[in-house]
Amino acid sequence: MSATATDTLSLLLERAEGERDAAAQALHAASAQAQAARAQHGELSGYRQEYQQRWTQSFAQATTMDIVACYQSFGQRLTQAVDTQDHIAQHADQRQVRAREALRQAELRVAALRQLIARRQAEATKLAQRREQRATDEFAARAHLRRAAQV
Numbered sequence: 734m735s736a737t738a739t740d741t742l743s744l745l746l747e748r749a750e751g752e753r754d755a756a757a758q759a760l761h762a763a764s765a766q767a768q769a770a771r772a773q774h775g776e777l778s779g780y781r782q783e784y785q786q787r788w789t790q791s792f793a794q795a796t797t798m799d800i801v802a803c804y805q806s807f808g809q810r811l812t813q814a815v816d817t818q819d820h821i822a823q824h825a826d827q828r829q830v831r832a833r834e835a836l837r838q839a840e841l842r843v844a845a846l847r848q849l850i851a852r853r854q855a856e857a858t859k860l861a862q863r864r865e866q867r868a869t870d871e872f873a874a875r876a877h878l879r880r881a882a883q884v
Contacts, residue, residue: 742853746846753839756832763832767825774818781811 788804 738853740849742846742850745845746850748844748874749839750841753836753843756836759831760832760836763825763829765827767822769823770818770822774815774822777811777818781815783806784808784811868882 785808788808792801
């Protein structure tokens with residue numbers, strides 16, 4: 734394999750490894766974001782459940798319509814916040830899946846380039862061995878002819 738071909742493949746491998754490393758960092762960031770989004774969704778859901786339990790107990794006692802309206806209004810906003818956070822968590826999960834797939838593709842490219850380099854190096858080694866064998870055979874044939882001519 735020529736030096737320029739080796740340099741080109743090495744450069745491609747280096748670039749592919751850089752892309753793979755960037756994809757790994759993106760996956761790590763996407764995983765952290767997805768985990769944070771799910772955690773926040775869990776906290777909001779827990780808070781909504783506590784809020785509903787607390788007010789259910791309060792409604793056992795006499796209360797005014799203004800308080801009930803405030804409870805319902807805040808409860809609706811809290812439900813909206815939980816739903817919004819659920820959507821955010823789902824999108825974060827989807828980004829994580831896409832980042833994982835991008836990393837897998839980048840790793841496949843790196844592996845393919847490494848395999849190509851190894852195959853090319855093996856071919857170059859085989860070619861060099863053939864040349865060396867031809868040269869050795871030719872040298873032996875000439876030596877034989879010289880000995881035969883001397884006899």
